Amino acid sequence: MARIMSLTDAVAENVRDGDTVAMEGFTHLIPYAAGHEVIRQGREDLFLVRMTPDILYDQLIGVGAARGMKFSWGGNPGVGSLHRFRDAVENQWPRPLEIEEHSHAAMANAYEAGAANLPFAMLRGYIGADLPKVNPNIKSVTCPFTGEVLAAVPAIRPDVTIIHAQRADRKGNVLLEGIVGVQKEAVLAARRSIVTVEEIVDELSPPSPNSVVLPTWAVTAVAHVPGGAFPSYAHGYYPRSNAFYIRWDEIARDRETFTAWIKENVLDTRPEDYARHAAKTSAKVA
Amino acid sequence: MMTDFTPTEMMTIAAARELSNDDVCFVGIGAPSAACNVARLTHAPDITLIYESGTVGTRPDVLPLSIGDGELCDTALFTVSVPEMFRYWLQGGRITTGFLGGAQIDRFANLNTTVVGPYDHPKVRLPGGGGAPEIASNCGRIFITMALSKRGFVEKLPFVTSMGHGEGGNTREKLGLKTKGPTRVITDLCILEPDPETKELTVVSIHPGVGRERIVENCGWPIKFAETVIETPAPTETELSVLRDINARTKKAHEGAGPGKEAA
Numbered sequence: 001m002a003r004i005m006s007l008t009d010a011v012a013e014n015v016r017d018g019d020t021v022a023m024e025g026f027t028h029l030i031p032y033a034a035g036h037e038v039i040r041q042g043r044e045d046l047f048l049v050r051m052t053p054d055i056l057y058d059q060l061i062g063v064g065a066a067r068g069m070k071f072s073w074g075g076n077p078g079v080g081s082l083h084r085f086r087d088a089v090e091n092q093w094p095r096p097l098e099i100e101e102h103s104h105a106a107m108a109n110a111y112e113a114g115a116a117n118l119p120f121a122m123l124r125g126y127i128g129a130d131l132p133k134v135n136p137n138i139k140s141v142t143c144p145f146t147g148e149v150l151a152a153v154p155a156i157r158p159d160v161t162i163i164h165a166q167r168a169d170r171k172g173n174v175l176l177e178g179i180v181g182v183q184k185e186a187v188l189a190a191r192r193s194i195v196t197v198e199e200i201v202d203e204l205s206p207p208s209p210n211s212v213v214l215p216t217w218a219v220t221a222v223a224h225v226p227g228g229a230f231p232s233y234a235h236g237y238y239p240r241s242n243a244f245y246i247r248w249d250e251i252a253r254d255r256e257t258f259t260a261w262i263k264e265n266v267l268d269t270r271p272e273d274y275a276r277h278a279a280k281t282s283a284k285v286a
Numbered sequence: 287m288m289t290d291f292t293p294t295e296m297m298t299i300a301a302a303r304e305l306s307n308d309d310v311c312f313v314g315i316g317a318p319s320a321a322c323n324v325a326r327l328t329h330a331p332d333i334t335l336i337y338e339s340g341t342v343g344t345r346p347d348v349l350p351l352s353i354g355d356g357e358l359c360d361t362a363l364f365t366v367s368v369p370e371m372f373r374y375w376l377q378g379g380r381i382t383t384g385f386l387g388g389a390q391i392d393r394f395a396n397l398n399t400t401v402v403g404p405y406d407h408p409k410v411r412l413p414g415g416g417g418a419p420e421i422a423s424n425c426g427r428i429f430i431t432m433a434l435s436k437r438g439f440v441e442k443l444p445f446v447t448s449m450g451h452g453e454g455g456n457t458r459e460k461l462g463l464k465t466k467g468p469t470r471v472i473t474d475l476c477i478l479e480p481d482p483e484t485k486e487l488t489v490v491s492i493h494p495g496v497g498r499e500r501i502v503e504n505c506g507w508p509i510k511f512a513e514t515v516i517e518t519p520a521p522t523e524t525e526l527s528v529l530r531d532i533n534a535r536t537k538k539a540h541e542g543a544g545p546g547k548e549a550a
Contacts, residue, residue: 026339026368027354051368052416075413077352078315082413089411101400104338105372105420112369124377127461128396128449129419134405148462179339179354182368212367233356242351242540 002172002219007196007228007271010221011037014192015046018067019159022049022111022190023056025232026181027077027240031164032056033228033274034196036266038162039063047098049158051107051182055231055248058082059266061097062258068098070156072107079245083252093255101135106153111182113155114189125151161190164229165214166236168197169204172216178235180212187214196225198237198278227277238279289494291521293474294433296493298324298529299521301385301431301472307332311383312376312421315353317431318385320529321472323349327528336381338417340366349536372417376424384425386418386448387432390440393486393507394457395430395450395468397422398443405445415447422448427466434473440506451485475501477518486510493518 005013015021015038023031035056038046048057048069054076060066062084074085088097102110109121122141132138132151141152163183165176174195176183187193195214200222206213216222231241251261291299301321305311307330313322315337323346326333334343339354343363350358359365366375375381388397389412397418403409422428428450432438450468451457458467471478477491489501489511502509521529 027352028339028356028359071414073414073416074411077354078350081411086411090408101414103415103419104368104417105377108369108372112373123373123420124424125420127419127423127463128446128452128457129415130400130405130446131415131419178356178359179341179365180367181339181354184367185369235356235359239356240352242355245351246540 002195002216002222004168004170004172004200004222004224007034007037007223007225010194010223011041014160014194014220015041015043016159017043018045020047020049022156022158022161022186024050024161024163024181024183024186025229026052026179028179028181028233028235029164029176029183029229030054030056030232031162031196031228032230032232033225033271034162034164034194034223035060036269037271039065039262039266049156051104052077053085054082055245058084058248058252059262061085061088062094062252063262064094066097067095068100070100070102072102072104076245076248079249083249084258087255100137101131102138102153103129103131106138106151107156108182110153110156111185111189114157115185118155120152120154122150122152156186156189158186158190160192160194161186162194163187164196164234166197166234167199167201167204168195168222169201172219172222173204174214174219174222175204175206176212176214177207184212184214188218192220194221194223195219196223196228198226198228198234200224223271225271225274227274228271230274230277238277289520291526293493295526295529296518296521297431297433297472297474299525300477300493300518301429302328302525304429304470304472305330305333305383309383310334310336310381311385312336312338312381312417312425314386314418315350317387319349320532321431322385323532324525324529327532328525336371336375338368338371340368340371342366342375347535348539349532351540372420376420379424381424382426384421384428386421386428386430388430388447390438390443391430391432391471392440392443394452394454395471395480395487396443396446396452397430397448397450398445400445400447402444418448422450422467423463423465425465428468429470429472430468431472434475434501434504436504436506439504451480454485455483457485475504479512481510488512489515491516491518494520
């Protein structure tokens with residue numbers, strides 16, 4: 001059963017130095033508050049996993065919390081580069097970053113394989129592409145029925161997956177809505193999981209029998225952190241701050257401005273500070 | 287026909303014209319997204335636009351900044367998980383057309399969005415492939431849109447992120463692919479098509495007011511022209527006003543609203 005606890009305690013108990021950590025969210029519901037708590041608690045040597053590492057992973061990389069990253073698209077969507085990620089790969093600042101690079105299709109399949117308790121995923125992928133030449137974790141498998149050669153990648157099995165969701169009930173059952181990405185698979189593939197939520201409610205009341213629900217017995221910890229996805233968004237609560245994503249480009253471009261921003265906005269803040277971003281409005285783009 | 291338009295506007299509108307109501311189109315972010323939505327708002331109102339975040343049949347009022355803006359989900363017919371998107375819909379062969387952009391392209395329409403320089407010691411680390419490697423192989427055909435420049439249209443790619451026509455000729459068939467691969471490349475100066483035999487990209491249409499020299503000068507390989515080269519029809523008033531309106535709405539939405547101040 002999931003324990004409902006503070007974000008500080010959830011991270012302290014579940015995220016350890018050296019862990020393989022997936023903080024998922026495909027543009028939507030990115031667990032910023034939880035990622036910042038990981039930075040505040042000074043976790044080190046993390047191996048980060050995410051399909052679309054964006055600003056949050058730029059921050060974790062920039063503070064030196066990561067030894068490596070497995071990913072399929074590392075940019076600031078619609079804006080440009082992740083400058084801290086680039087600085088780590090191109091100049092090894094603040095430390096070298098080992099990368100394991102895949103395609104989206106492979107990562108999505110690999111999470112699904114993890115959730116399904118399979119050792120690897122297969123897909124019709126990477127045909128004619130160069131990634132298999134530089135990533136030894138992209139191999140092939142031959143179909144025993146047709147002889148077709150398919151790409152194979154290892155299942156993703158994080159030590160801990162962290163996601164943000166709209167709401168949980170008091171038992172710790174979790175509801176996700178909107179662009180649900182690969183979060184369900186990422187939680188089910190992991191040994192432990194933390195879910196931060198906008199609201200904790202008496203009745204979960206899923207809007208459809210087919211809603212995406214993670215039952216309390218499949219989640220380790222639930223923390224109430226309203227606004228915890230900002231500057232990403234929570235469908236039905238608050239919109240994505242595209243303005244902040246655009247601004248991040250200048251903040252992260254320079255090591256000093258980045259470091260100052262982290263001190264002011266991460267190290268010197270608390271999870272409760274996110275609440276000012278929480279608002280129940282239509283999730284129109286901002 | 288209008289005479290006052292920018293090369294980028296011409297590119298977006300020429301790209302939009304490639305699409306029809308029957309297309310089920312996997313949309314890349316940026317220039318492809320603008321073209322696909324101009325098509326939807328002009329001659330192809332029933333086109334199905336799909337973004338890799340899982341939104342199917344989306345009809346955004348403003349162009350998304352990211353592939354997963356809330357606008358896409360709010361206006362979609364339905365939204366699926368990312369594994370379902372890549373497994374059932376893309377790998378399942380349900381997508382007629384993939385619309386891609388890229389940082390670099392070669393004469394066989396292979397794309398690079400991964401690195402400039404050696405992979406292990408890159409001069410510039412680009413974002414990577416995302417969905418592109420499997421979009422390029424699993425969609426029925428691929429359209430590519432990017433501005434023509436020496437930096438972008440290169441003799442040799444440092445890295446093949448997604449394959450177009452590989453080494454040319456029948457590379458795709460040899461690899462067992464049944465999809466067509468890139469069939470049109472729409473730039474800000476001209477439109478290219480792979481030669482039916484060699485698969486080398488060849489100029490088939492030149493935008494109004496553009497001379498052949500300018501195309502030659504802006505391409506990193508000695509570019510060939512088809513035997514018959516037509517002039518791309520200039521944008522119509524409707525096409526231009528639809529494009530300018532959506533760009534204006536988009537700019538306002540991305541810069542204006544929303545808390546732009548420091549994140550916590």
